[in-house]
Amino acid sequence: MPLLDDLAIPPDEREMTRRRFLSAVGVGALTVAGVGTAVVGVHYMRPNVLFEPESRFRAGHLSALPAGGLLAFPERKVYVVRSADGVYALSMTCTHLGCMTRHEADRGRIFCPCHGSQFDLRGVVIGGPAPRPLPRLLVTLKDGVLEVDTRKVVDPDFVLKVT
């Protein structure tokens, strides 16, 4: 009398055996755990609260800024400039590698001490390695007081018309 095992059909290549099923479940579970750990890890490393200055700040009364004048706010990394057309704000951060530029009043330019980039007072590059002009930031006027939002970059020809 033949044994039961001898009668069994040998498993097909595509057939799901218990071993194959369990190893697929195991690999799947490890993959889910691994991806989950990575996602939670990156989330953990992203701080939810930042102790940084707020992006919006008051840049003083408009009357304190005569035409042709420039106010520097190093704490906020912003220049507020008043040209003949109106008022605009420039980022103080060099577009080359992020150093803080400084206004050289005697030469009428903005200069970066790290690698020697130069900008004119419109923010246009006039020398050095900087690849882009200094970005202009949103300026608004509220009750005669200028407000700058350092997180809102506007067109490079943006000017707030003032009278």
Added chain:
Amino acid sequence: MGRVLAALTGNRVWRSIVRHGAPDSNRNRALIIFSNFFLHTHPVKARLRAIAFTRTFYLGILSASAFFLLTVTGIFLMFYYRPAVPEAYEDMKDLEFVVSAGMFLRNLHRWAAHAMVALVFLHMVRVFFAGAYRPPREFNWVIGVGLLVLTLLLSFTGYLLPWDQLAYWAITVGTNMANAVPVLGPDIRFLMLGGNTIGENTLIRFYVLHCMVLPLALILLLSVHMWRVRKDGGLYIPPDEPPASKDGETGGKAS
């Protein structure tokens, strides 16, 4: 004298630690190497011309020695350094001017760091010009590149810790380079800094990377690197190099 020595090496305590006799036979000389945890990474035998100074200039072991020196001096510095925003700079100044031998340890750490970068680079140049990266050693070259990257990252993260103007602007420039990575750049920068600008978060991140994550990764890769040197047949000798002359091996003669 002989009796004292016999009593010292014949007792149970000594024999429980040292499992071999005096190095008077080849068997014992071999046992000394491979029954010792610290020496077992070495081959039991090496050809003189393979270990000649001019073959490798000992650049690999010198790099590892620099790393060891950096670990020891770094641990000493950690006893006085606090990675917090007002304290970091003051602690660095204290180490420099107040702590006994602090200036020596800090400078040793600094110069060993410079030396390690130079030694790792020279080691790489040596391996390249010797052709020692060729099969079967290609994967060990890749591990070596990983070790070079870790060395540079250790230098980079250590750069911020004095928390002076140089540190601040160097890391500003460095993280803005990461910002230039396509698509992921701004996210990478944000994660590195732990914010939008360099601050408390950045300092502690770089501190943990510098003192824990990167050294552990380096020790791991270094172990694999050493293990592979043995598995790939020890130091590379060019196949076309003539064997050493009969009147004793002089070694180091490049063909």
